[in-house]
Amino acid sequence: MNVSHRHAKTGRWTDYTTGDKWLVVTTTLGYILLAFVGVWLSFAAKHLKKLLANFALYAHLRINKTPLSRSGSPTDETPLLDSQEGGVREVVNIPKVRKPVNALAKIYKEGGGFRDLFWELFNRDLSPGYRFCLFGFILFMSIFMIGFIISGIFLARLKANGPALLDSQQCGLWVFDQARGGDEAATRAGVRDLEKEMRAAEYAQNCYGEPDMFDAIQCSFLYRSRLSFSPARYTTDCPFNNSICGQNQTVTFITDPVHASELGINSPASPMFRRRTSCTPLSMEFPFIQAQTDQNGTTTYYYYYGEKHDPQVNHTYKYTYKTTGDPFDRLAPAYDVFAYTTTATDKEGYWKPRKELTYPEFSTLTLIFVSSLRILYAKRSDDPIFPADKEYFWGEHRRPWFRNSNPRARPLACINYIEVCLGDGKTCWPMNGHIPKDDAGNLVPTPPEFWLMYASLLKTDVFNSIVKRLGRGLLAQSMVSQYFSEALKDDHWVTEVENLVAISHARTQINAWSIASGEDSVHEGKDGYTELTKNKTRYGDLCGIFKYNPPGYASIHFWPFIIVLFSFPILGILSLECFWATRLFETSDVVGVRPQSAAARDAGEERSAPQPDDQTATQPGIATTTTGIHDAPGPSASSSANIPPGDQGGEPHDRDSVESVDIGSTEERPKGKEPERHSPQHSTPPLDERIVSHDLEARRTTAFINDSADIKWEPLLLHVIGWAIGWAIGWVISWVISWIFR
Secondary structure (H helix, E strand, O other): OOOOOOEEOOEEEEOOOOOOEEEEEEHHHHHHHHHHHHHHHHHHHHHHHHHHHHHHHHHHHHHOOEOOOOOOOOOOOOOEEEEEOOEEEEEEEEOOOOHHHHHHHHHHHHOOOHHHHHHHOOOOOOOHHHHHHHHHHHHHHHHHHHHHHHHHHHHHHHEEOOOEEEEOOOOOOEEEOHHHHHHHHHHHHHHHHHHHHHHHHHHHHHHOOOOOHHHHHHHOOEOOOOOOOOOOEEEOOOOOOHHHEOOOOEEEEEEEEEEHHHHOEOOOOOOEEEEEEEEEEEOOOOOOEEEEEOOOOOEEEEEOOEEEEEOOOOEEEOOOEEEEOOHHHOOOOOEEEEEEEOOOOOOOOOEEEOHHHOOOOOOEEEEEEEEEOOOEEOOOEEOOOOEEOEEEOOOOOOOOEEEOOOOOOEEEEEEEEEEEEOOOOOOEEEOOOOOOEOOOOOEOOOOHHHHHHHHHOOOOOOHHHOOOOHHHHOOOHHHEEOOEEOOOOOOHHHHHHHHHHHHHHHHHHHHHHHHHHOHHHHHEOOOOEEEOOOOHHHHOOOOOOEEEOOOOEEEEEHHHHHHHHHHHHHHHHHOOEOHHHHHHHOOOOOOOOOEOOHHHHHHHHHOOOOOOOHHHHOOOOOOOOOOOOOOOOOOOHHHHHOOOOOOHHHOOOOOOOOEEEEEOOOOOOOOOOOOOOOOOOOOOOOHHHOOOOOOHHHHHHEOOEOOOOOOOOOOEHHHHHHHHHHHHHHHHHHHHHHHHOO
């Protein structure tokens, strides 16, 4: 197949066989795009790592909350309730900030590479439990990164050497017309048919067996390297009249429904075809073979398997074939082969089989005669077509060789049947039959894909697999060197039939390429070729629907390419920090924070007391409030002066210290009198151990401590989108529920 001047269509297209979408470019551009997406994918890894670290930080801060119990009994983390006359003073013990929590949060926040994260495992600020958490995070990140590495390996599979659509404007079926071309053009047409047959035979030999690395290049050109068919099926029945079958042994090869897409025809509703080939050796007894010896002692054998008509001399012969003498006497190490066939459209063709060779309607019958000339076989064989039953000693060789002792040619008959179907798989009819009609009496519509498949099946019988090459077309001939042949099996004839069936399939594939590319269009005119598919109204446009694997082009998986291409910007956008959306995620379980119950807030708001005088307000160690905590005054000047720097606003100055807040009674106290304590062991703490915060209302509303005050979790755009989707789903569910129970 000359493909040097054939081009493929570039751009995006859909392979209807697999459903894949491809982007076809030149090979050079394909390598450039492949390198580009590889670099692009590496950029996306950074944003993916940021997303994972942000999720880890969020989970870490939520898990490491320090709840404050509101029960009345003292525990390690709950306040002690100190009673006195007329009121209760609540001392809130806030646990100390643990360094490991803040250290791990900082690691999540700052991120870093795998090497940096690995060395953080030896951070002294991390407790063993948090080291295990960090190790789990590193392992989780490693899995994702390994996935990216694997993606990079499979990135090469984005690009393939095909398939692509053939770009040809000269598609169609051209056949030789004897009336236009004449005898000389007919000879040239015969040579071209020989070339096509040899091309199909070579393709079958290379691609229907076990191809080596060099043959694989040729086999990968077509969309499918081969069409599958069943192994040999043996039966003991005779497809004809039992008297004409030689051994009552028939071998059949069946091709299950083959979609036209396997031929490279791209169609959403691919038509199909089935093929069945049955062969059997024929009887060589009288009256099928008769011998006549002339006065010189030369014997001529006549094979009466039907009449033949020679149109050149306008004469009909009663016999089908004849041979003279013993072929072993002919000093040619070869096989003499001759073939006949019937036509489905002309029952009165060149050869008319005898009545015992009745074959099914719409089928074709092929009759092949095989004679072995001067060939010596290494071992004995009882094959009915390729026998080696007589010993023969050659020169000084002590061991005998074997030859065919019977001078008569061996007949082999094959029945060929092809059925075609439309894309629905239900409308089927014999290829040599008539197109069926629909219920309205009109011919069923046949798309261009069907006609391309139909034209590809022309001249693909067993007859067309050997008629031009004859003896050269036998596998047994390739096993002959000088006068010696390798040993043949007792059923070698089955191997030959299987090879002819493979050539028929290969010829079908090559015909599809030839029609789609308009290979024979150059012979139109002077060489007597004419186009049969010129009527576009009936046959449609056969161009642009053939797919193959062209050299010089690269096919890129379209959607995976688009996904990889947009992975970097999408992950980059999703990893953007949304400071404005922080309020969406500010719930009562912010790290180290626990809300005050609504009942407690209401109770606090209902309590009220007169404003304390100056003496009470400035008494050391006592803070008084009225109507809850809303009107709590800030610390006095003298109290603030004794608070170490950095403790303003209630923040601890020592991360290992314990904060305390003394909330005074809401009852009115006598002036200058300090409240009496019921528990003498709990004396008034020194001023430097107490914090009287002016924002006590906020601390009562959010009664948790942020163990990682320096580390804040910021929502990303991905979280905002997820929140919006969740909110929308919740709204829809609530609306549906309300509508159902309305």
